Amino acid sequence: MLKYIGRRLLMMIPVMLGVILIVFTLMYITPGDPVDTLLGDDATPEMAEQLREELGLNGTYIERLGKYLVNLAHGDLGICYSTKQPVMDRIIQTFPNSLKLAGCSVLLSVAIGLTLGIVSAVKQYSLFDNIAMTLAMIGNAMPNFWQGLLLMLLFALHWKILPASGFDGWTYMILPAITIGTSSAAAVARMTRSSMLEVIRQDYITTAEAKGQTELKIIIFHALKNALIPVITTIGIQFGHLLGGAVLTESIFAVPGVGKMMVDAIKARNYPVVQGGVLMVALTFSLVNLAVDILYAFVDPRIRSQYK
Numbered sequence: 001m002l003k004y005i006g007r008r009l010l011m012m013i014p015v016m017l018g019v020i021l022i023v024f025t026l027m028y029i030t031p032g033d034p035v036d037t038l039l040g041d042d043a044t045p046e047m048a049e050q051l052r053e054e055l056g057l058n059g060t061y062i063e064r065l066g067k068y069l070v071n072l073a074h075g076d077l078g079i080c081y082s083t084k085q086p087v088m089d090r091i092i093q094t095f096p097n098s099l100k101l102a103g104c105s106v107l108l109s110v111a112i113g114l115t116l117g118i119v120s121a122v123k124q125y126s127l128f129d130n131i132a133m134t135l136a137m138i139g140n141a142m143p144n145f146w147q148g149l150l151l152m153l154l155f156a157l158h159w160k161i162l163p164a165s166g167f168d169g170w171t172y173m174i175l176p177a178i179t180i181g182t183s184s185a186a187a188v189a190r191m192t193r194s195s196m197l198e199v200i201r202q203d204y205i206t207t208a209e210a211k212g213q214t215e216l217k218i219i220i221f222h223a224l225k226n227a228l229i230p231v232i233t234t235i236g237i238q239f240g241h242l243l244g245g246a247v248l249t250e251s252i253f254a255v256p257g258v259g260k261m262m263v264d265a266i267k268a269r270n271y272p273v274v275q276g277g278v279l280m281v282a283l284t285f286s287l288v289n290l291a292v293d294i295l296y297a298f299v300d301p302r303i304r305s306q307y308k
C-alpha cells in the first residue's frame with residue numbers, strides 16, 4: 001500500500017507541472033495590465049515602468065516562468081499585487097472556508113444521491129423512480145448561478161429565513177451548500193441507481209433472498225457494498241466539480257473562500273493570486289483522487305490484494 005501511495009504521489013508531480021504551465025501561460029497572454037489597474041489613469045509612464053519592474057512583469061515569458069518555478073520550489077507562491085501580502089497567507093485564510101463549503105456540499109449530495117439512487121433501483125419504473133430521475137436531470141442541468149440566485153430570492157429575500165451572504169455560522173452555509181450539492185447529488189443518484197440495478201440482478205442476491213434475509217439487510221449488506229465502487233468514483237470526481245462550482249457560488253453568496261478570492265483576482269489582473277488559487281485547487285483534487293483509490297481497497301478485497 002505504501003509503495004502504491006508513493007507511486008501516486010510521484011505521478012502527481014507532472015500533473016501539477018502541467019497545471020502550473022497552463023495557468024501561467026493563460027495569465028501571460030490574458031489582455032490587460034495589472035499596473036494600469038493598480039495605478040489608475042493618472043499614472044505617469046515612469047511610475048508604471050517602476051511598478052512593472054517591482055512586480056517582475058518586464059521579463060520575457062521564459063524569464064518570468066523560470067523565476068516563478070524557482071520561487072515555487074522554495075514554497076513561495078508570490079506576493080499579492082494589491083495588499084503586498086504573501087499569496088500563501090491569503091490561501092491559508094480563505095481555503096478552509098472553501099473546504100468547509102465543499103465538505104458540506106459533498107455530505108448533502110451523498111445523502112440525497114444515495115437515497116434517491118437506492119430507492120429508485122429497488123422501485124424501478126415506479127412513480128418515485130420517474131420523479132426522482134426527472135428531478136435529478138433538472139438539478140444537473142440547471143447552472144449553479146441560477147440555482148443560487150433562485151434560492152437567495154426565495155429563502156433570503158422573500159421568506160427571510162436564511163442569510164443571503166457572509167460566512168459567520170453554519171446557517172450561512174445552507175444556501176451555498178444546497179446550490180452546489182444538488183447538482184452533484186443528481187450525478188450520484190444516477191450512478192447509484194445504475195450500479196444497484198446491475199448488482200441486485202446477480203445470483204448471490206437471489207440466494208440471499210432464498211435464505212429468508214430481509215430486503216433491508218440484502219440492500220445494505222449485500223447489494224450496496226458491491227455497488228459502491230463506481231459510486232465512490234463519481235463522488236471523488238464530483239468533489240473536484242464542487243471546488244470548481246464554488247468559484248461562482250462563493251461570489252454569489254459573498255463567501256470568503258478561495259473561489260471568491262480568485263474571481264476578485266481575475267478582475268484585478270492579480271496573477272500570483274489566481275495562479276496560487278488554481279494550484280491549490282488542483283492539488284486538493286489530486287489528493288482526493290488518491291484518497292478515493294485507497295478507499296477502493298477497503299470496499300473491495302480484490303482491489304486490496306493488488307496493493308500488496
